[in-house]
Amino acid sequence: MGTTVIERNEEVRNSKQTNETAKINVKDLDLFYGDKQALYKVSLDIHEKEVTALIGPSGCGKSTFLRSLNRMNDLIDGVKITGDIVIDNENIYETNDVIKLRTKVGMVFQKPNLFPMSIYDNVAYGPRMQGIKSKKELNKIVEESLRGAAIWDEVKDRLKTSALGLSGGQQQRVCIARAIAMKPEIILMDEPTSALDPISTLKVEELIANMKKDYTIVIVTHNMQQAARVSDKTAFFLNGEIIEYDETNNIFSMPKDQRTEDYVTGRFG
């Protein structure tokens, strides 16, 4: 079965050479928390304007991997990373401009984490941090972003009220709007619906499907159906390794690896 991994990785790498649309190119990524290794030689190509789902049991490294893509792991003491992550031909661990990276690679977290300020200020936060002061321009960005996150109609009359008064599902969509406001090219989502009710989840999933035409999306999810519904490609993580990476259809209907099959059919994890 080990050979399957290698074969798949070879295939991925080969496909990179022929397929120039790879937006993110990860090669031999090892990640350590102190002495503990969390990722083992992870290699993966993520394609532009597709939704890539990362699935796997808890603690398999999928969130850790996701957070490597915008260097959020830098915040944790004692993290060591080797290998390459190349986005648009730039190795993100070789540049020092983390701010530019995070502008380009937005992120939506597991729990809605809006700031304790108004809806408007939340969405305008990123652009303001970039130095945009013009009220007209900010208004435009806020409206566009909230429309982009399919929440404009629900909040347009209460933009100046506290964002924390919204329901969890609405908050999460404002979080997506806040990410969109930075005009990112890639959006990382770390189990964005795990704290939401089924109807809110559905809305966020619809939103993700719509956003695909403008953004490259990488989503971590515990929910297999969600991965099947929203993603084009799926990577199955287990114990810090990618076991299988393929078209989502193939992963769910004819996985090549026994472990993938066991996981997607619910036999473990």
Place this chain on the structure above:
Amino acid sequence: MLEKLSARIFLFCALLSVVSLLLIVGFVFYKGSHPFVAEGYSFFDFIFGMDWVPSEDKFGIFPMIVASLFATIGALIIGVPVGLFTAIFLAEIAPKRVAKIISPAVQLLAGIPSVLYGVFGLAIIVPFLQNNLGLVKGQSLLAVILVLAIMMLPTVVTVAETAIRAVPKMYREGSLALGASQIGTIFKVVVPAAKSGIMAAVVLGLGRAIGETMAVILVAGNSLILPTSLTDSVRPLTTNIALEMGYAFGTHQEMLFATGIVLFSFILLLNFVLAKISSKGGN
């Protein structure tokens, strides 16, 4: 039987502080209000009177009120930013090893007896001001402000640091993920989120400054004039009481109690503000 007895003992202990409070407040108010209620002195003249000459029956504490307010505000202007930046540094920026050295040092500062702050002020700050500002006498409003600013640091730092540390990590992550810098995140997200705790820190520091007596006596100069500049020798409310209570009697003594009422009112007001702030922070 034993159960009942021990419950009584607990109750007695719990009541002790309440009773003490009532006794002190009652006593101070009884003594302090006597001149105005029974002896015909004007309360207005007491508060706004410019002269305090007990031997001539003149009891005006306006210069002292002003001195107390100026000293407190001045101490806040210096102490709050320094304290807040220290708290931010300890909670957000400093590596753990550095914070582990600075944090206890700041807390130890709170344990130094106030008279030692006064001695320090008298031995270091007063001569320093005297020499560098060309003053006849280094004891001044500025010296009081500097000593009080140092004295309020531990309170401000500790309370503000706790408030900043209590801000959920997800706010920081959210801000950093939006491409904000660490400093931008601190000032735009973390500090505003810790606002009520930081306000509490400020009010507690203020309470410490306005009530401080011993350190202030040594560096204030204690002149009975309305302060017009930072280099004036001043006498705040607390020092007036401490300086004269030893030999005062009759109306003079009662007027010192009345000074205590004014001081107490300030502190009560502060506590009220603090309660307001913390109840708001809870929501």
